[in-house]
Amino acid sequence: MKAIRVHEFGGPEVMKLEEVADLTPGAGQVVVRLHAAGVNPVESYVRTGTYAMKPNLPYTPGNDGAGVIAAVGASVTRVKTGDRVYTSGALNGTYAEQALCLEAQVHPLPDNVSFEQGAAMGVAYGTAYRGLFQRGDAKSGETVLVHGASGGVGTAAVQQARAAGITVIGTAGSDAGLKLVKEQGAHHVLNHASEGYLDELMKLTEGRGVDVILEMLANKNLGKDLTVLAKKGRVVVIGSRGPVEINPRDAMGREADIRGLTLFATSEAEARQMHAALIAGLENGTLRPVIAQKIPLSEAARAHVEIMKHSGALGKIVLVT
Ligand code: NAP
Secondary structure, eight states: OOOEEEEEOSSGEEEEEOOOOOOOTTTTTTEEEHHHHHEOHHHHHHTTOOOOOOSSBBBOOOOOEEEEEEEEETOOOSOOTTEEEEEEOOOOOOSSSEEEGGGGGGOOOOOOSSSHHHHHHHHHHHHIIIIIIISSSSTTTTTTEESSOOOOOHHHHHHHHHHHEEEEEEEESHHHHHHHHHHOOOSSEEEESSSTTTHHHHTTTTOOOOOEEEESSSHHHHHHHHTTTEEEEEEEOOOSOOOOOOOOHHHHHOEEEEEEEGGGGOOHHHHHHHHHHHHHHHHHTTTOEEEEEEEEEHHHHHHHHHHHHHHSOEEEEEEOO
């Protein structure tokens, strides 16, 4: 099978398409014939070799994918050969024609959802779910600011929050992004590149502020986030690219919380809850992953150049085989 291999850490060009041996599942494992793989910012951080997670070289990047079960190992009971699935994590990376996964890492992909959309699920929808419900404790009737709503995690969060009866304010940095965020179900959209957009948010909430903020760029926004939270509000830090100065008094007066999130800390029980909700959302049509770009697997380096731009996002980038 063909797979992207990384033999040394570095820029996007270190990702090379190679021919490698087909995979065989061990006990409790499955092999998925992948038709698409999701591209997430974390995979570009890992590839540089400077991230907290540093795989042994050589390795195949990728956490997310979708395809058909090609082989199952002993004691696998939940899926069978031929089933359509999406993956959330893999033992050997998903930028490849095949992925080796634990049984618990594959989830049924309804017939109405394409493989490209399935490949957009794991990290983005999982993080959005965890941010809203497992870390942010967002409830129906509350108001959420998705600060950075036009990308993979943001679009997933807008759809899930809207379906849960939450009032959604989403931001983007371009007109196309604002239009996309509105189409995903945001009640209000604001441009995070405009002066005074958070004053606008205070007007939208009649001076009360928002109950939960899902923050995609905390190093830029956290200080101001604390000033637009309602009493007992929660900021969930999902993305950050550096330090930031905050005024702790903005949190004290509101009894507000700043809560970190890492998807990699999701427990098995939380993952079961998460994927049960995500599969239900795919089945009932409230979750509709938005594909920004389909890029051939052989051009994975180009996909990382795109994901590292960190602006102009319009949904997910996926690799197709
Ligand atoms: P993405 O698809 O590249 O989207 C990036 C988002 O950030 C876009 O919506 C972009 O909006 C927005 N953004 C740019 N400038 C902003 C600003 N000044 N204020 C607020 N938002 C801004 O990336 P993603 O997959 O959605 O991931 C988003 C972030 O979360 C990344 O930093 C990623 O590493 C992180 N993440 C963390 C975890 C975790 O476990 N903690 C999991 C998944 C992702 P425009 O392009 O419209 O400007």
